[in-house]
Amino acid sequence: MKIRLHNPRREVETTGPLRASDLCKQLGLNRESVLLIRGDELVTGDALLQEEDVVEVRPVISGG
Amino acid sequence: MKCRRCEEQAVVEVRHAHAAYCPTCFVERCREQVSRAIGEHRMIRSGEKVLVAVSGGKDSLAVWDLLLDLGYPADGVYLGLGIGGYSDRSGDCARAFAERRGATLIEIDLASEVGFTIPQAANTRRMPCSACGLAKRHLLNKTALDHGYDVLVTGHNLDDEVAVLFGNTLQWNMPYLARQRPALPESSGFARRVKPLVRLTERETAAYCVIRRIDYIVEECPMASGNRHLLYKELLNTLEERDPGAKATFLNGFADRVAPLLDDLAAQERDSVGTCSRCGSPTTAEVCAFCRLRDQATRPPRRRKKRRRDRSVHAEESPVTGGESRRP
Numbered sequence A: 001m002k003i004r005l006h007n008p009r010r011e012v013e014t015t016g017p018l019r020a021s022d023l024c025k026q027l028g029l030n031r032e033s034v035l036l037i038r039g040d041e042l043v044t045g046d047a048l049l050q051e052e053d054v055v056e057v058r059p060v061i062s063g064g
Numbered sequence B: 001m002k003c004r005r006c007e008e009q010a011v012v013e014v015r016h017a018h019a020a021y022c023p024t025c026f027v028e029r030c031r032e033q034v035s036r037a038i039g040e041h042r043m044i045r046s047g048e049k050v051l052v053a054v055s056g057g058k059d060s061l062a063v064w065d066l067l068l069d070l071g072y073p074a075d076g077v078y079l080g081l082g083i084g085g086y087s088d089r090s091g092d093c094a095r096a097f098a099e100r101r102g103a104t105l106i107e108i109d110l111a112s113e114v115g116f117t118i119p120q121a122a123n124t125r126r127m128p129c130s131a132c133g134l135a136k137r138h139l140l141n142k143t144a145l146d147h148g149y150d151v152l153v154t155g156h157n158l159d160d161e162v163a164v165l166f167g168n169t170l171q172w173n174m175p176y177l178a179r180q181r182p183a184l185p186e187s188s189g190f191a192r193r194v195k196p197l198v199r200l201t202e203r204e205t206a207a208y209c210v211i212r213r214i215d216y217i218v219e220e221c222p223m224a225s226g227n228r229h230l231l232y233k234e235l236l237n238t239l240e241e242r243d244p245g246a247k248a249t250f251l252n253g254f255a256d257r258v259a260p261l262l263d264d265l266a267a268q269e270r271d272s273v274g275t276c277s278r279c280g281s282p283t284t285a286e287v288c289a290f291c292r293l294r295d296q297a298t299r300p301p302r303r304r305k306k307r308r309r310d311r312s313v314h315a316e317e318s319p320v321t322g323g324e325s326r327r328p
């Protein structure tokens, strides 16, 4: 599946199916600091992401 | 995961509340939290003119949206900071939102209004975010007063407040601690300043924008790197992940148990304020911190070094009026 990341903007691939919370672990991200958006819908940590999904990992911490 | 309120499929977890919500119930919860903050701290009274400081980021657009939906006919003010493409894109987000909601947006361009941009202000001895924060506080307050608004709303969320509290506590900065409140009352030269998002985390305000399809600027400000509050936020989220609710406990404990002990200090600070001999803004010095920043930011680069020595003769600015150790 396609994973879209920010700051800097980039795209990485990973293999589904995969739990949303495990994706955060794989990427070494704190779940408090990001939102996961599949297509254009938010998902909770227990969501099962599929191979064909496009998932945006959006940081929520802002400095300004 | 099911919504705590209606059992539909949940889309967002609020771990510190041990709950998850569907989109409809989550939006409802955000409105309740904002209503509660406004009520608890008497932030806005009926019939008052409300101005929201809008940056184009998630927090300011979320608070504007929430206030409009709660029935407050709030206007917005956007400051063009002159930070290249970042400012262009954040201005677009602010304008698009105002248009979508049919709301009034006042625009102030720093370069034409005060003669400098934030990148120029960052060329002084101040850190970029400190110079930016000072300029924003000054201009937002001035705009609110000039246009006759009763209250200035900012998008500070729970994480902002916790990070500032953490920083001020690390330094035991008593005057800064004394004035850290969700609502700062109006006083001579100052509009009332309130933070209705103080009960919502940054993750919640971002989720709110995604659910409400509010297009905000996601990219980080290019001048934010090195900002200490970003580091504090990461540290605090590491703590929060292990111990959900730690951030709110820290902030609420301060508000309930420590802030009341600092009331006298806060009043003392307010009483020591006079007016700037140049612009008439409130200050404890002869010339306010903003006017001094403007001098430094607009000075031709060659002469800057020589004059730097003169600056030490100025009285230091009180935290009531400037130099606050926080991001805006």
Ligand code: SF4
Binding pocket: A063, A064, B081, B118, B128, B129, B130, B132, B133, B221, B222, B223, B224, B327, B328
């Ligand atoms: S990150 Fe710093 S420089 Fe950028 S807008 Fe915020 S306060 Fe200003």
Ligand SMILES: [Zn+2]
Binding pocket: B003, B004, B005, B006, B007, B008, B021, B022, B023, B024, B025, B026
């Ligand atoms: Zn629900």
Ligand SMILES: [Zn+2]
Binding pocket: B276, B277, B278, B279, B280, B281, B287, B288, B289, B290, B291, B292
């Ligand atoms: Zn001044």
